[in-house]
Amino acid sequence: MAKITVPDHGTFEVEEGTKLALALEDNGVHVLHRCGGNAKCTTCRVEVVDGEFGELTEIEEEAFKKKGVEEKLRLSCQVRVNGNCEVKPAMTVESSGLDAGPRPAE
Template sequence: MPLIQVEGKQPIEVEEGKKLVLALEDEGVDVLHRCGGNARCTTCAVEVLTGDLGVIGEAEATVRQNKGIEDPSIRLSCQVRVHEDVSIRLIKTVGSTGLDAGPRPQE
């Protein structure tokens, strides 16, 4: 099973193919996801420090373009599935923004 290393936290073992945002939320990581995993708001964006979260899909590419996100290391955690070990840095959290997390993203 792949490991997710969130900067400053203990590694999280996750079932292969699970959405990154759900893996984080299920382990109590303070991750923001205001649109419920629909690739609209980019609040669930993370910076990939090491590892590969796969090809950027159409929905993620569209919202990244619309929001001006050009850095390939910035990925939407609601749009990627974990297939290998990855190390990430959270960009926005519930705690740092004071916003509600948003509805739980779909599997």
């Protein structure tokens, strides 16, 4: 099990290999995923405060180029939890007033 810490939401344990967006959502962090986990909208991006998710995936690189996104960010719909981490979601249902969007596939 890995521990994920989210400021203002606490720390929770998830099974390693879980998609980060699903781990957040299943633990009460209402991160947006407006495109349903297809790396098109970047609304699920998180700042990685601590921990490692490996190199950016090709799909993340393309999405970030199109949106002009900064370093230290990852798409939570594209990465899997592989150890303890701390992340800050950029957009949530509460902060944006938007519907989360379709749930990403496992």
